[in-house]
Amino acid sequence: MAEATQHPRHILVASLGASWAVVPEVLGWLAPGWVDLYALHPQRAALQEHHQRQGLAEPHEVWVLTTGGGSARKSVDQLCQWWQVLTERLPEPERPLLQIWAAADTDALATAEECRCWREMALRAVLAAHERADGGQVMISLAGGRKTMSADLQDAAHAFGAQALLHVVADDVALRQRGWLDAPYTEWLQPLPADVAAALSPIVVSAAAGEPAVRMGSEGASLAAADFPLPLKAGHDIVQNTWQPDGRWLHDAIERRRQEAQRLLIGQALAMARQDPYEPWPVLLRLDPARIDRLRQPLLACSDDPLAHPGRWPLADLHRHLGGSLPLDQQREVAACVLHVTDAGTRALAQHALQHAWPSWVGDGSARAAGDWPQRLRDAAAALAQATGLPREHARAVIVSLVLTERSPESLARLLWADTEPRIALKRRHPLGFAAYERPGELSGSALLGHPAAIEPYARAVVRQALDEGLLYVEWRASPHKYWPHDPVGWVQAFERALRDAGATTTRFNGSGCLRAGLIWIVDRRQRDQSAHVVRAAVRASERLPDFMLGLDLAGDEGTTQPEALARDFEPALQACLRITIHAGEGESADRIWQAAYHLHADRIGHGLTLIDHPPLAQRFRDRGIALELCPTSNREVVGFKDPAVPATAELDDYPLDRMLGMGLPLTLNTDNPAISRTTLADEYRLAARVTPNLTAWTALALLRTAYQSAFVSAQERLDLQRAAAQRLMDVAMCPTATPTIR
Incomplete structure (x- = not known):
């Protein structure tokens, strides 16, 4: 040649x-x-x-x-x-x-x-x-x-x-x-x-x-x-x-340089820790100093670096409601599975019940739907249960499945969201208050998961969704006692099996799985009379599936039961050392957060937006490492805050993320209800950067690390997850032309 x-x-x-x-x-x-x-x-x-x-x-x-x-x-x-x-x-x-x-x-x-x-x-x-x-x-x-x-x-x-x-x-x-x-x-x-x-x-x-x-x-x-x-x-x-x-x-020369770099790395880490309260990923300190400087620019301003794209990161979602996870097209797939096992006679009775309770249930959506259509759905489900002897949860799933499959996707979208648009500050601006935020969930997974035929397709869909979003770790939260009131622990076991069959890891992460998944059991504030029973069921589930049943949550409209009223009911969970996360401080005073921390011994707080109004409590959270689960899109929808991309928010207050960062609070970003808010976890990072212009790519990556550090698993497993995530971040850093697969 x-x-x-x-x-x-x-x-x-x-x-x-x-x-x-x-x-x-x-x-x-x-x-x-x-x-x-x-x-x-x-x-x-x-x-x-x-x-x-x-x-x-x-x-x-x-x-x-x-x-x-x-x-x-x-x-x-x-x-x-x-x-x-x-x-x-x-x-x-x-x-x-x-x-x-x-x-x-x-x-x-x-x-x-x-x-x-x-x-x-x-x-x-x-x-x-x-x-x-x-x-x-x-x-x-x-x-x-x-x-x-x-x-x-x-x-x-x-x-x-x-x-x-x-x-x-x-x-x-x-x-x-x-x-x-x-x-x-x-x-x-x-x-x-x-x-x-x-x-x-x-x-x-x-x-x-x-x-x-x-x-x-x-x-x-x-x-x-x-x-x-x-x-x-x-x-x-x-x-x-x-x-x-x-x-x-040459090998000796390389090792000498590596040892010298390790000493410099430790010094650099200490120097950065002094100027930044958020501990960086140690592996990223191996990058060129010039590249680190670029990553310390605002996230939205350094798009030329693959590490500035959250969609490429190995993400962790700590606050993701199972029932609000799947978009309409995937909900329709699950509904088809429910109807596939429903006999013709039951389907006919369901159609009759719907026609009686809601005559326009198959409407094309061109006309405005009756404002009380969610109640009409519940009435139809009650009628079907009475006519067939089906458990009410099964009957509701059949009714909802008919609506999901018979109406067009466009009609369904108008039905679910039109009455609450624009979805800004709904708790204050909409007549339905917090219920306006939940309205798109009337046809969501929570209405389907009571049917046994929905469990496997739903598990496959949420695993596929999580992988498509780039999640390495996810904690879904759900209400098994609402799905199978007769055997809620059995529901947890069935769902865990379905997740394993779908490819998720539901036991201790050993570095080889593509998605580590766990479950958090929700106690509903609005069902005060059931809370003690629900907590005991969650404890039984954690005894049977300790690596999957990870913790307990208190959710629902904060305007109802206060945390301190449930302290006695939560005692069995505390005795069993179940980890606790509490929805608090999303539009309500910081006193609710104080109660969650001191009466219910919360390990994490869902939302916690008003914590900035209580500096001593905020300092306590920082000292104890109690992380906040921020969900920017749902926070904008429920409470409302200024978003430069949404003109309807111009008169609202700034999102408190910038002030929280200044306080050095342990913070994580999450989706809440991705289907209801039509978002992904990467979208949440981008929205956080949009409403917090000073949020750098470096700090956003540190918030991701906080999510892994705050996961409801053992300390050793958290380290193993961080190692796997760190390696994948380095893979991203090495592959500027293509997103590495993590499947």
């Missing part, structure tokens, strides 16, 4: 052991223009989409690192034969270069000295690749050789960076049955048979941003390949080299 002087250049660095085919397995996906190995793969379209999403280029050079043993030499020989034929089919100016290095005096990497030698070669190769790439992509394949080889290449990637860490997931059993593990190299010069291709899945494991402290050091001196040389030649299609240790150890 021509002298390799054009820049930038894209380079693939790959490890190689006894199986030479790992190189074509990667290149067949990375460079299909050379040989389209996966043309017949059953998931070809998905593989192509994955490739395009990662933005990876065909390499100009392939660097292969191996050992000096006999099996490795045989593998290299086969690779070279395949490469020779492959590149002869390509136009000469486009022929890539193959560089191969074997670590001298190594074979099975069975001794510490062999491992040290190979690790040094891997580090030097990745450093040299970055210098030679000159701004081009450096991609690293971990598919070949022993695990120690992959681990060394991963370490090199974390030190110097990599556009992508590649791997090939192989079904060796299927390949062996087809005799493909020993297939001649000629079979790898054409598309693989469909069943063979199906046994191979090339993937991008992650990207690596590199460690600035390793590259530059505290004195600004960069590590240079010339100081840790590796034989590097150009001008040939295939170049084979043997590398001998020369007494200089």
Whole structure:
């Protein structure tokens, strides 16, 4: 090939052991223009989409690192034969270069000295690749050789960076049955048979941003390949080299810089803690200081950084009502499941009951609905229960399911929201008060979850919704005693099973799950006579499912029962050490928050907007680490505050987030009822930034960390969740061109 002087250049660095085919397995996906190995793969379209999403280029050079043993030499020989034929089919100016290095005096990497030698070669190769790439992509394949080889290449990637860490997931059993593990190299010069291709899945494991402290050091001196040389030649299609240790150890230089960076990191963290009451993610302190400075700008002003996009973060929602979670289209899917198991006779009776109680129930929505339609729904459900003997909760679910499926989505939207628009300061401005906020919930999950047929589809839908929003951790809160009054603990058990079947983790998080989910049982202020019974049921549920039944909540219109009136009823929960969160201070005085903290011993407070009116209590919250669960969209709807994007709020007070930040209060951002407020958790962060112009991306990320620190799980599990979230944040930092998947 021509002298390799054009820049930038894209380079693939790959490890190689006894199986030479790992190189074509990667290149067949990375460079299909050379040989389209996966043309017949059953998931070809998905593989192509994955490739395009990662933005990876065909390499100009392939660097292969191996050992000096006999099996490795045989593998290299086969690779070279395949490469020779492959590149002869390509136009000469486009022929890539193959560089191969074997670590001298190594074979099975069975001794510490062999491992040290190979690790040094891997580090030097990745450093040299970055210098030679000159701004081009450096991609690293971990598919070949022993695990120690992959681990060394991963370490090199974390030190110097990599556009992508590649791997090939192989079904060796299927390949062996087809005799493909020993297939001649000629079979790898054409598309693989469909069943063979199906046994191979090339993937991008992650990207690596590199460690600035390793590259530059505290004195600004960069590590240079010339100081840790590796034989590097150009001008040939295939170049084979043997590398001998020369007494200089790049690994030692890297470790010295890492230790120095750790000392600086601790100092920087202490300095930042002195000027910022919100503790940052320690892992983010590894970023370039200039990048940290950018992230300390207002969140909405640094949109060029992927870490300034909440939709990419591994989010945690601590205040999310289960019944108010699903949007209309997903509620309709659940309703269809309820009707699927409802016999024709019951459906006919339900339609009759609806027609009698609400003659226009199937209306197209062009006419204004009767203002009392929620009561008419309840009347129809009562009539159906009486006519059929169904439990009232089942009857209500059937009635609501008919309305959800028979009316058009547009008609339903008008029915649910038109009477309360604009949804601003509803508690003060709307005749229905707080009930106006809850009105869209009349057809929500709370009306469906009383039917056994709704549980599984509802669980699937909320898990899918949480994953689509990027949640790693969620605490749903619900009222099982309203769904199955005869067996509320049984409902909790059924829902937990359904969540597990849907892919959520409902036991202790071990780092491998995609979504850790738990439940908080709601006690309704408006049902004072039931509170003691409900608390005891929640305690029984926590005894049976301690990792899932996480806590107790007091919710409902604050204008009804005050927290202090329920202190005796909550005693069984306190004796069982159930964690407590209380809705308080959302439009009511800070005295309600005081009662929640001192009479009900709240671990967290839902909303707590008026806490700023009681500075001594606010200081107590800060000292004890009692977190507030802020829900900006629902706070705007219920209480009302100024939002520059909504003209109807111009005369309202400012949202108190800025003052709370100034007080250093433990704060979290949450959705409350995402379907009722038509929001997502990422939207809540963006709204918080809009109404609090000084909210920086750095502080917003710190609020996310507060959410993990305030989760209702054990201290060790909170640490494990934070580690997983921190790694995913670094993945975001490393992938500026694509959002990494967390599924």
